[in-house]
Each structure stands twice: as C-alpha cells, then as structure tokens.
Amino acid sequence: MKTLILIFAATISLHSLPSYAEIAVIVNLNNSVTVSAEDIKGIFLGKINSFPNGVPAIPIVQKAKTPVADEFTKKVLHKTNSQIQAYWSKLIFTGQGTSPKELQNSEKILSIVSTNPNTISYINAADITEKIRVLIKF
Amino acid sequence: MKPSLLLIPIIIGLTTHKSLADIKINGFGSVVAGAVLKGDGYIADYPNLGVYENQFDVSQETRLGLQAKAQIDDKLSATIQMMSRSANDYSPEVEWLYTSYKINTNSNVQIGRMRMPVYYYSDFMDVGYAYPWVRIPADTYSLDITNFNGIKINAAKKLGDIYIKTSLYTGQEKSESDELMSYLFESFTTNIDRSFENILGGVVESSYYDFLARATYTKADMLETQTYYDGSDADINFDIKFYDLFLKYEFDIGISIMAEYNRYKPFYESYFGSLVYQDQAMSYYLSWSKFDLDTAFEEHDTTSIGVRYDAESYALKFDISSMKDNGFNPFSGKTNPVYHKATDSGDVITATISLDFVF
Numbered sequence: 407m408k409t410l411i412l413i414f415a416a417t418i419s420l421h422s423l424p425s426y427a428e429i430a431v432i433v434n435l436n437n438s439v440t441v442s443a444e445d446i447k448g449i450f451l452g453k454i455n456s457f458p459n460g461v462p463a464i465p466i467v468q469k470a471k472t473p474v475a476d477e478f479t480k481k482v483l484h485k486t487n488s489q490i491q492a493y494w495s496k497l498i499f500t501g502q503g504t505s506p507k508e509l510q511n512s513e514k515i516l517s518i519v520s521t522n523p524n525t526i527s528y529i530n531a532a533d534i535t536e537k538i539r540v541l542i543k544f
Numbered sequence: 545m546k547p548s549l550l551l552i553p554i555i556i557g558l559t560t561h562k563s564l565a566d567i568k569i570n571g572f573g574s575v576v577a578g579a580v581l582k583g584d585g586y587i588a589d590y591p592n593l594g595v596y597e598n599q600f601d602v603s604q605e606t607r608l609g610l611q612a613k614a615q616i617d618d619k620l621s622a623t624i625q626m627m628s629r630s631a632n633d634y635s636p637e638v639e640w641l642y643t644s645y646k647i648n649t650n651s652n653v654q655i656g657r658m659r660m661p662v663y664y665y666s667d668f669m670d671v672g673y674a675y676p677w678v679r680i681p682a683d684t685y686s687l688d689i690t691n692f693n694g695i696k697i698n699a700a701k702k703l704g705d706i707y708i709k710t711s712l713y714t715g716q717e718k719s720e721s722d723e724l725m726s727y728l729f730e731s732f733t734t735n736i737d738r739s740f741e742n743i744l745g746g747v748v749e750s751s752y753y754d755f756l757a758r759a760t761y762t763k764a765d766m767l768e769t770q771t772y773y774d775g776s777d778a779d780i781n782f783d784i785k786f787y788d789l790f791l792k793y794e795f796d797i798g799i800s801i802m803a804e805y806n807r808y809k810p811f812y813e814s815y816f817g818s819l820v821y822q823d824q825a826m827s828y829y830l831s832w833s834k835f836d837l838d839t840a841f842e843e844h845d846t847t848s849i850g851v852r853y854d855a856e857s858y859a860l861k862f863d864i865s866s867m868k869d870n871g872f873n874p875f876s877g878k879t880n881p882v883y884h885k886a887t888d889s890g891d892v893i894t895a896t897i898s899l900d901f902v903f
C-alpha cells in the first residue's frame with residue numbers, strides 16, 4: 407500500500423512539474439506592433455484576423471502534438487488538445503473560420519516569419535534568431 | 545433540396561481546372577445508440593424526428609457530414625456540406641451550400657443555404673465532437689426548421705479585451721410536409737406545410753476572457769397550410785418572432801457553466817442549463833432542459849447526466865436522461881404526451897452511447 411501511495415505521489419508531482427520550455431511568440435522584423443497575451447489568444451483562435459493596429463494577421467502554428475505546440479496550446483490558449491480540436495471543428499463546419507496553417511518545424515516557421523510581414527507564430531525560446539522579432543515570451 | 549445536388553459537380557467543376565490543393569475536405573460523424581430503459585418512447589432529435597422506442601436502436605441519431613471548401617481566390621470561396629442521417633433513411637441532404645466573399649480583414653458575406661443561427665449551438669448541433677453532451681438538449685433545440693436560403697453578413701471586432709462578433713441575415717425557407725409539425729398534429733391533420741418568408745435576423749456574440757454571451761433575434765412571416773382528414777385544407781398566417789440568450793463561463797479549474805433561454809412567439813419558450821467538469825481526458829456533465837408551450841398541450845423537461853472520454857481523435861460518450869412529460873389536453877383533462885404512442889404520462893428514461901469524430 408505504501409509503495410502504491412509513493413507511486414501515486416510521484417506521478418502527481420511529475421504532472422505538476424513546471425513546464426520546461428519557454429515559448430517565444432514571434433513576428434516579422436518590420437512588424438512593430440505591441441500586443442497583449444489576450445490579443446495573441448484571439449488571433450490564434452480566429453476571433454480576430456488582424457493585429458491591434460488593424461494590419462491583417464496570419465497565424466501559423468507548429469505541427470500538432472509536438473512538445474512546442476502542446477506547450478503553446480496549454481500556456482497561451484489555455485486549452486487541451488481535444489478542446490482545441492473541438493473548438494476548430496465548430497468553426498470549420500459553420501463557415502466561421504479556418505484553423506491556422508501548420509508548418510512542420512521551427513526552421514520553416516522562422517523562414518516564413520522572416521519574409522512575410524503579416525505572419526505571427528511561435529517557437530521554442532532557445533531557437534530565437536536575429537531575423538525575427540520576439541513579441542512576448544510565455 | 546434535391547436540385548442542389550446538381551450543384552456539387554458544378555462547384556467541383558469550377559475548381560478542378562485549378563490545382564486540387566485549393567479544395568479542403570473535412571468531415572464529422574456520430575454513431576449513436578440509444579435505448580429506452582423505462583417508459584414508451586423518447587424524441588431525441590425534434591427537427592429530424594429521431595425517436596427511441598422499445599428497443600436498442602442505432603438509427604435515430606447516427607449521422608455523417610462531409611464538407612468540401614474550394615478557395616477560388618483570395619477573397620472568394622465556395623463550401624458545400626452534405627449530411628446523411630439515420631433518422632432520414634440516410635438519404636444525403638445539402639445542409640450548407642454557400643459562397644463566401646471576404647469584404648475586408650474582419651468581415652465577410654455568405655450567400656446560399658445556411659443554418660438559421662437562432663440558438664447558440666444551431667450552427668454545429670450535428671457536430672457531436674464539438675460539445676460535451678451526447679446531444680444538444682432536445683427540449684430546447686426543437687425548432688422545426690434548421691436552415692434557410694439567403695444572405696448573411698458577418699463582422700468581428702475587438703474593443704479593449706472584449707471580442708464581438710455580429711451577423712445579420714435575411715432569406716426564406718420552405719418546409720413541405722413539415723415532419724415535426726405533421727407528427728405533433730397528426731390527431732387532426734394529415735399534413736402540414738410551412739413557408740417562412742421575409743426572415744430577418746441578427747446575432748451578437750461577445751466574449752471577455754472566460755465569459756461568453758450571445759443574443760439573437762429573428763422575425764419572419766410564416767404561412768402554414770394544414771390538410772385535414774376529409775381532404776380540405778386551410779391556410780394560417782403567423783407573424784413570428786424568436787429571441788434567444790446564451791451565457792457561458794469557464795472556470796480555470798475545469799468547470800464550465802452555461803445556460804440558454806429562448807422565446808418563440810406566438811408559440812412557446814424553452815431553456816436549459818448545464819454544468820460540465822473536465823479533468824484531462826474525462827468530462828462529466830449534468831444538464832436540465834425544458835420546453836413549455838403557451839397552451840397546456842405540450843410541456844416536458846429532461847434531466848441528463850453523462851460522461852465524455854476523449855481519445856486521440858474521437859470522443860466516447862455515455863448519457864442517462866430522464867424526461868418528465870406534463871402535457872395535457874385542457875379540454876378533456878387527459879394527458880397529452882409529446883410521444884403520442886405513450887400509454888401513460890409519457891415519462892421516459894433513456895440510456896445512450898455515442899462515438900463522435902472529426903476528420
């Protein structure tokens with residue numbers, strides 16, 4: 407019984423360990439907009455299609471179920487993977503939106519964000535380069 | 545809507561000369577099996593008349609939807625959504641068929657066949673994967689028509705930290721041999737046709753962090769043609785108005801509460817409330833809904849408890865619902881259960897299991 411309790415306690419503490427990766431939300435170097443966490447949430451959930459200054463925003467997400475995507479979904483969108491899937495199915499089948507474009511990895515994301523001034527995406531903070539601007543870290 | 549089927553090859557034809565990459569195919573489905581545990585019968589889906597009777601049944605709420613969206617250029621797209629429902633003998637029906645034109649970054653206009661967005665869940669009440677319950681509370685989501693042909697303008701805005709979405713729509717709808725109405729009034733009619741003209745409505749939805757509020761208003765001119773057993777018929781004109789309010793709050797600890805109220809003039813009001821608790825892959829819900837006709841003939845409420853388990857790309861749900869039927873005939877004083885074949889009051893308990901998926 408004691409062993410069971412220990413295993414149980416260990417499992418719980420594993421679950422509550424602080425998240426390891428820091429997420430950096432990034433935009434093009436020419437994009438000087440300032441945003442709040444709530445603005446970012448709204449753009450990635452398709453509630454609004456522009457930055458606070460009115461410039462059209464194109465959100466791009468990391469490949470689903472990778473650690474960085476899971477971390478972003480949890481920390482920034484405050485949703486579980488199944489909640490986010492349910493959320494998008496609601497919008498897709500009612501003509502209210504399309505889920506953000508998904509790219510395979512951080513290199514591809516860095517490449518498009520550094521060239522397209524309307525894009526907004528996120529990477530592991532360890533992958534930050536000088537070719538993009540970091541908006542906010544989570 | 546049979547003529548609309550002809551439009552599918554046209555839409556596909558419009559786009560196949562371009563690359564296939566411009567067409568997005570998505571789908572959803574629910575396999576639903578229900579049984580009556582106590583009582584005689586339960587109407588689980590009013591608009592399509594999905595009714596559980598005395599046996600285990602997979603052919604009342606099971607459904608599949610397939611959607612194709614063709615992006616024609618940066619601003620213009622065409623979408624078709626076909627659905628096949630067990631309650632309608634699986635015959636494919638066009639649920640949505642519209643073109644969408646982007647007016648600017650945050651607004652667009654849709655023209656074609658769409659859902660009437662009168663209730664919060666109207667637009668996606670068939671997409672079981674998108675909500676916690678086995679079904680949208682049936683007492684409350686009982687409007688006999690669900691779609692319309694017309695035009696809808698949508699706009700989104702952010703004011704401070706408040707997101708606001710607004711829609712305005714107008715159009716018409718015909719419901720020949722209205723399935724639900726013909727069933728409800730089969731004691732004195734052989735058929736009911738309904739035609740809704742000059743539909744005009746608006747929706748305002750706003751969210752502020754974890755709080756969401758949505759209000760709708762719709763009005764229309766309705767012409768109802770009742771055909772009687774002696775072969776005669778009569779036309780009745782109604783000036784109808786429908787309004788609805790939906791509120792939802794999601795607490796950080798995984799609990800969400802929601803409530804909806806609607807009034808359909810000059811006929812009835814209905815409402816529901818639900819409490820949902822989600823812990824990782826498991827969700828648990830408790831809900832209560834009620835339908836109350838302005839006259840005594842129809843009144844029923846349902847209490848449901850259920851669980852949802854989320855696997856990788858599908859959800860499994862189990863529900864127990866208990867419906868109390870208080871409808872009665874004010875002239876004879878006898879019970880008047882909404883499920884007509886009920887032998888007593890119409891009270892019923894059902895168990896339902898469902899598998900919901902999207903792709």
